[in-house]
Amino acid sequence: MSKNLTKRSEDYSKWYNELVVKAELAENSGVRGCMVIKPYGYAIWEKMQAELDRMFKETGHVNAYFPIFVPRSFFEAEEKNAEGFAKECAVVTHYRLKTNPEEKGKLMVDPEAKLEEELVVRPTSEAIIWNTYKNWIQSYRDLPILINQWANVVRWEMRTRLFLRTAEFLWQEGHTAHASKVEAIEEAEKMLEIYAEFVQNFMAVPVIKGLKTESERFAGAEETYCIEALMQDGKALQAGTSHFLGQNFAKAFDVKFASKEGTLDYVWATSWGVSTRLMGALIMTHSDDNGLVLPPKLAPIQVVIIPIYKGEEQLEAVRQRVLPLIDELKKRGISVKFDDRDTQKPGFKFNEYELKGVPIRLAMGQRDLENNTFEVARRDTLTKATIAADEVVTHIEQLLIEIQDNILKKALDYRDTHITKVNSYAEFKEVLENKGGFVLAHWDGTPETEATIQEETKATIRCIPLDSKKEDGVCIYSGKPSTQRVLFAKAY
Amino acid sequence: MSKNLTKRSEDYSKWYNELVVKAELAENSGVRGCMVIKPYGYAIWEKMQAELDRMFKETGHVNAYFPIFVPRSFFEAEEKNAEGFAKECAVVTHYRLKTNPEEKGKLMVDPEAKLEEELVVRPTSEAIIWNTYKNWIQSYRDLPILINQWANVVRWEMRTRLFLRTAEFLWQEGHTAHASKVEAIEEAEKMLEIYAEFVQNFMAVPVIKGLKTESERFAGAEETYCIEALMQDGKALQAGTSHFLGQNFAKAFDVKFASKEGTLDYVWATSWGVSTRLMGALIMTHSDDNGLVLPPKLAPIQVVIIPIYKGEEQLEAVRQRVLPLIDELKKRGISVKFDDRDTQKPGFKFNEYELKGVPIRLAMGQRDLENNTFEVARRDTLTKATIAADEVVTHIEQLLIEIQDNILKKALDYRDTHITKVNSYAEFKEVLENKGGFVLAHWDGTPETEATIQEETKATIRCIPLDSKKEDGVCIYSGKPSTQRVLFAKAY
Numbered sequence: 001m002s003k004n005l006t007k008r009s010e011d012y013s014k015w016y017n018e019l020v021v022k023a024e025l026a027e028n029s030g031v032r033g034c035m036v037i038k039p040y041g042y043a044i045w046e047k048m049q050a051e052l053d054r055m056f057k058e059t060g061h062v063n064a065y066f067p068i069f070v071p072r073s074f075f076e077a078e079e080k081n082a083e084g085f086a087k088e089c090a091v092v093t094h095y096r097l098k099t100n101p102e103e104k105g106k107l108m109v110d111p112e113a114k115l116e117e118e119l120v121v122r123p124t125s126e127a128i129i130w131n132t133y134k135n136w137i138q139s140y141r142d143l144p145i146l147i148n149q150w151a152n153v154v155r156w157e158m159r160t161r162l163f164l165r166t167a168e169f170l171w172q173e174g175h176t177a178h179a180s181k182v183e184a185i186e187e188a189e190k191m192l193e194i195y196a197e198f199v200q201n202f203m204a205v206p207v208i209k210g211l212k213t214e215s216e217r218f219a220g221a222e223e224t225y226c227i228e229a230l231m232q233d234g235k236a237l238q239a240g241t242s243h244f245l246g247q248n249f250a251k252a253f254d255v256k257f258a259s260k261e262g263t264l265d266y267v268w269a270t271s272w273g274v275s276t277r278l279m280g281a282l283i284m285t286h287s288d289d290n291g292l293v294l295p296p297k298l299a300p301i302q303v304v305i306i307p308i309y310k311g312e313e314q315l316e317a318v319r320q321r322v323l324p325l326i327d328e329l330k331k332r333g334i335s336v337k338f339d340d341r342d343t344q345k346p347g348f349k350f351n352e353y354e355l356k357g358v359p360i361r362l363a364m365g366q367r368d369l370e371n372n373t374f375e376v377a378r379r380d381t382l383t384k385a386t387i388a389a390d391e392v393v394t395h396i397e398q399l400l401i402e403i404q405d406n407i408l409k410k411a412l413d414y415r416d417t418h419i420t421k422v423n424s425y426a427e428f429k430e431v432l433e434n435k436g437g438f439v440l441a442h443w444d445g446t447p448e449t450e451a452t453i454q455e456e457t458k459a460t461i462r463c464i465p466l467d468s469k470k471e472d473g474v475c476i477y478s479g480k481p482s483t484q485r486v487l488f489a490k491a492y
Numbered sequence: 493m494s495k496n497l498t499k500r501s502e503d504y505s506k507w508y509n510e511l512v513v514k515a516e517l518a519e520n521s522g523v524r525g526c527m528v529i530k531p532y533g534y535a536i537w538e539k540m541q542a543e544l545d546r547m548f549k550e551t552g553h554v555n556a557y558f559p560i561f562v563p564r565s566f567f568e569a570e571e572k573n574a575e576g577f578a579k580e581c582a583v584v585t586h587y588r589l590k591t592n593p594e595e596k597g598k599l600m601v602d603p604e605a606k607l608e609e610e611l612v613v614r615p616t617s618e619a620i621i622w623n624t625y626k627n628w629i630q631s632y633r634d635l636p637i638l639i640n641q642w643a644n645v646v647r648w649e650m651r652t653r654l655f656l657r658t659a660e661f662l663w664q665e666g667h668t669a670h671a672s673k674v675e676a677i678e679e680a681e682k683m684l685e686i687y688a689e690f691v692q693n694f695m696a697v698p699v700i701k702g703l704k705t706e707s708e709r710f711a712g713a714e715e716t717y718c719i720e721a722l723m724q725d726g727k728a729l730q731a732g733t734s735h736f737l738g739q740n741f742a743k744a745f746d747v748k749f750a751s752k753e754g755t756l757d758y759v760w761a762t763s764w765g766v767s768t769r770l771m772g773a774l775i776m777t778h779s780d781d782n783g784l785v786l787p788p789k790l791a792p793i794q795v796v797i798i799p800i801y802k803g804e805e806q807l808e809a810v811r812q813r814v815l816p817l818i819d820e821l822k823k824r825g826i827s828v829k830f831d832d833r834d835t836q837k838p839g840f841k842f843n844e845y846e847l848k849g850v851p852i853r854l855a856m857g858q859r860d861l862e863n864n865t866f867e868v869a870r871r872d873t874l875t876k877a878t879i880a881a882d883e884v885v886t887h888i889e890q891l892l893i894e895i896q897d898n899i900l901k902k903a904l905d906y907r908d909t910h911i912t913k914v915n916s917y918a919e920f921k922e923v924l925e926n927k928g929g930f931v932l933a934h935w936d937g938t939p940e941t942e943a944t945i946q947e948e949t950k951a952t953i954r955c956i957p958l959d960s961k962k963e964d965g966v967c968i969y970s971g972k973p974s975t976q977r978v979l980f981a982k983a984y
Contacts, residue, residue, distance in 0.1 A: 096581065
C-alpha cells in the first residue's frame with residue numbers, strides 16, 4: 001500500500017482530507033454535504049459511544065428517543081433558538097412522490113401531498129423534547145429528568161468537511177429538567193467535566209474548559225460551557241458544549257411544576273452534546289505524515305501481528321507461535337488481528353497499519369522463530385524492539401499504557417507551548433500570524449470589539465477559561481479596562 | 493399505582509395501546525405518526541440491539557453509517573423499489589426557513605432556498621448504499637462486503653400504532669455484496685437464522701421461517717425470507733425479513749466486478765432488517781391483564797427488591813440484609829433494583845413492577861427479618877414462595893432461567909394449538925372467524941387467488957414455510973392443484 005500522503009507542512013488541510021479517506025474513516029457521499037462513515041471510522045466512533053454512554057449512565061442518565069421531525073410551530077416557539085437554526089435547516093414539505101408524466105421512469109413531488117405544516121429535520125432537539133416534557137412534568141416529584149439521546153441531526157452547512165462540518169452528523173444530546181437554577185447549573189458543569197475527562201483520558205486530547213461569550217453562545221442558552229482543543233496547525237477546535245438553558249424552553253413551551261413549597265414555577269433546563277466532530281479532533285491531534293495515530297483506548301485494533309515467511313511451512317510455524325499469544329491477549333481484553341493474507345507482502349501490510357494508526361505492530365520472521373522473539377513496533381514513536389516471546393504479553397500491556405500516556409503528553413506539550421500571553425494588538429496579530437495557537441489577551445467585554453477583532457484577524461474568542469485568574473489589564477483593541485484574560489484563536 | 497388496564501378479552505387493541513403507555517414504553521408525540529420511545533422502553537431496545545449487534549459481528553459483519561437523505565435520482569434508479577416506497581415518503585424540498593412578513597414571530601419556507609433535486613428521507617437505504625458500493629467494488633477481492641447500519645427510517649404510514657407501525661422507526665439494515673448468487677442466498681438465509689435464533693432465544697417468541705409470495709415481497713427483491721410470530725389475539729406479526737436482491741441494485745447502479753475468471757459481472761446483493769416493531773411482538777406475546785411480562789434476558793430490571801417496614805429502624809434492618817444480596821446478584825451479572833422510596837406504599841410498588849414486567853420481585857418484611865427469609869414472587873405465573881436468605885441467590889439464578897423457558901413454552905403452546913390445517917374454503921373462513929391463528933392450506937400459486945382470499949377474509953399468506961413438506965392437494969379457493977400448503981393469517 002503506497003501512502004502518498006501529502007505532508008502536514010505542505011498543506012495541512014489537504015493532509016487531513018487525504019488521511020480521512022485513505023485510512024478508510026469516511027468519505028463524501030452522493031448527497032451534498034453528507035458523509036459516509038466507513039466501517040473503520042465507525043468502529044472508532046462506536047468505542048467513543050460506549051465510553052461516553054457508560055459515563056452518562058454512571059451519573060444517573062438514561063437514554064430515550066424523540067422524533068426526527070420538528071413541526072414548524074414547535075421550532076418557532078423559542079425565538080432565539082429558531083433564529084439560530086432557521087437559516088440552515090432541511091424542510092420536509094411533502095409526503096409523497098408520484099410518477100412524472102413528462103419523463104418516463106422519473107418521479108416528482110405530488111402537489112396533492114403537501115403537508116399542512118412543514119417539518120424541520122432536527123438540527124437539535126430542544127423544541128421537540130420540551131414539547132414532550134410539558135406532559136411529563138407536573139410536580140417537583142417528576143424532577144429531575146436526566147435523559148440522553150443518540151441521534152442524527154441535520155444542519156444545512158454551506159462549506160462542509162468530513163467529520164468537522166457536515167450537513168448530517170451523529171451525536172448525543174442530553175436534555176435535562178430541574179427544579180432549581182442551582183441544580184441545572186451544577187448539571188451543565190458536571191457534564192462539561194465528563195466531556196473533559198473523556199476527551200483527555202480516552203482521546204488523549206488536552207482541553208481548556210471555559211465559558212462562551214454571548215455572541216458565541218448556543219441559540220437559546222443563558223450560558224454555554226465548552227471544551228477547546230488545539231490542533232497541530234495551531235487552530236482551535238470546539239470539542240463539546242454544555243448549555244445552561246435557564247427557563248427559556250420552559251417558558252416557550254409553558255412547562256411549570258408545583259414546587260415543594262407549593263409555588264408554581266417554570267422548570268430549569270440544560271442540554272449538552274458531542275458529535276462525530278470528535279473524530280476530527282482525534283485525527284488532527286495525534287496523526288503524522290505516515291498516517292493516523294490512534295490512542296490505544298479507542299483503537300479498533302490495538303495490536304496487529306504480521307508473519308514474515310517464505311512458503312506455507314514457515315507460515316505454519318509462525319502461526320503455531322502466534323495463536324496462543326492471540327488467545328492470551330484476547331483474554332486480557334486486548335483486541336488483536338493476525339494478518340496472514342497471502343495476497344499482500346509484509347511491507348504493504350506495515351504501511352497499511354501505519355496508515356490506519358494501529359498502536360502496536362508485531363512481526364515474526366525466520367530469525368524470530370529461531371530466537372523465540374517478536375519484533376515489536378510502536379506507532380507513536382515509530383521505534384522497534386526485539387522482545388522475548390515469554391515477555392511479550394506483559395510488554396504489550398505496558399506499551400499500550402505507555403503509548404496512551406505518551407501521545408497525551410505530546411499533545412499537551414504542543415498545546416502548552418502554543419498558549420501565548422500578549423498585551424498589545426500588534427503582538428496579538430504577530431502571534432496569530434507566525435505562531436498560531438491560543439492567545440490569552442485582555443478584552444473589554446463588548447461584542448463590538450470581539451466582532452472587529454474577528455473581522456481583522458479571523459480569530460475568535462474560544463472561551464473565557466474557567467480557571468482564568470482575575471487580573472487587571474486593558475483591552476488589546478480598545479484600551480478599555482479588563483479584569484480577566486480570554487482565550488483567542490483561529491478555529492475550525 | 494392503579495393499573496386500570498383494559499382486559500385483553502374486552503378489547504385487545506385497546507389493552508395494547510394502554511399497556512405501552514402505562515408501562516412507560518412509548519407514547520405518541522406531537523409529530524403525526526412519530527413516537528417518543530421512553531427510557532424504560534428504550535432500555536429494552538438497547539438490550540435487543542446489544543445482542544443482535546454481537547450476533548452480527550460474530551458472523552463477520554461490521555457497522556457503518558450512510559446518509560439519511562436519498563436524492564430523487566438515486567431513489568428512482570431501482571424501479572420496483574421506487575414504486576414501492578414513493579407513495580409514502582417524506583420529501584425535503586427546501587433548506588431554509590425565513591421570517592414570515594405577514595405574521596410576527598412566525599417562519600415560512602424560503603422560496604429562494606429550493607433544492608434543485610428533492611431529497612427523500614430514507615425509507616430504506618438500498619439506493620444510497622448501492623450508489624456508494626459502486627465506488628468500493630472493482631474486483632472479486634473487494635467482495636464480500638458485509639455491512640450493517642443502525643439507523644432511523646421514515647415511511648409515511650397513514651394509520652399508525654406505537655411500535656407496530658410508525659412514520660419514523662428505528663432499525664438495523666444489513667446490506668451485503670457478493671461475487672456469486674449462491675453466496676448471496678446463503679447470506680440471506682444465514683441472517684434469517686440469526687433473526688430466528690434471537691427472537692426465540694432472547695425474546696422467547698417462537699417463529700415460523702418462510703418465504704414471502706411474490707406479492708408480499710420487498711420492493712426490489714428476488715426473494716424475501718421472513719419470520720412470522722403469532723400474537724395472543726390470533727393475529728400474525730412479521731418479525732424480521734431478509735432479502736435476496738439478486739443483481740437488481742447492481743444493475744440499477746451499474747456495479748460490476750472483475751471475477752477470478754476474468755469476466756465482468758454484476759454484483760449479487762442481500763439486505764435484511766429488524767426494527768422497533770420487535771418491541772410490539774415482545775409486548776403482545778407475553779403480557780397479560782396485569783401488565784407487561786418481560787423475558788429475563790431482555791428485562792432492564794431483572795429483580796426488584798421491596799422493603800416492607802414501619803419506621804426508619806425497620807427499613808434500616810431490611811437494608812442491612814439486602815445490600816450484601818444486591819452486591820452478590822450484581823456480581824453474577826443480574827440487574828437489580830432496591831426500591832426504598834418512602835413516597836409510595838409497598839402495594840403501589842408491587843403493582844408498578846407487575847405493570848412493568850419485572851421478572852422477579854423480592855419482598856422483605858418483619859416476619860422475613862425474623863426468619864431470615866425473602867418472599868420471592870415471579871411475574872410470569874404470579875406465584876410466590878418463601879425462600880431462606882442463604883438460598884435466595886441460587887434460587888434467583890435458577891428462576892430467571894425457568895421464567896425465560898416458561899414464557900417461551902407458553903407462547904409455543906399457544907402458537908402450536910393455533911396452527912390449523914384446513915382443506916376447504918368454508919373451513920378456512922370458519923377457523924379465521926372463530927379461532928384465529930395460523931391456517932395451513934393449499935393455494936394455487938396465483939396472485940389473483942391470493943388477492944381474492946385477502947379481500948374476502950382479510951387473511952394474507954404470511955409465508956411459504958421453509959420446512960413445509962411437499963403434499964399433493966387442491967387450492968381451497970380455486971380447486972386447482974397445489975403441491976404444498978402455505979401459511980395464512982390475519983396480520984398486523
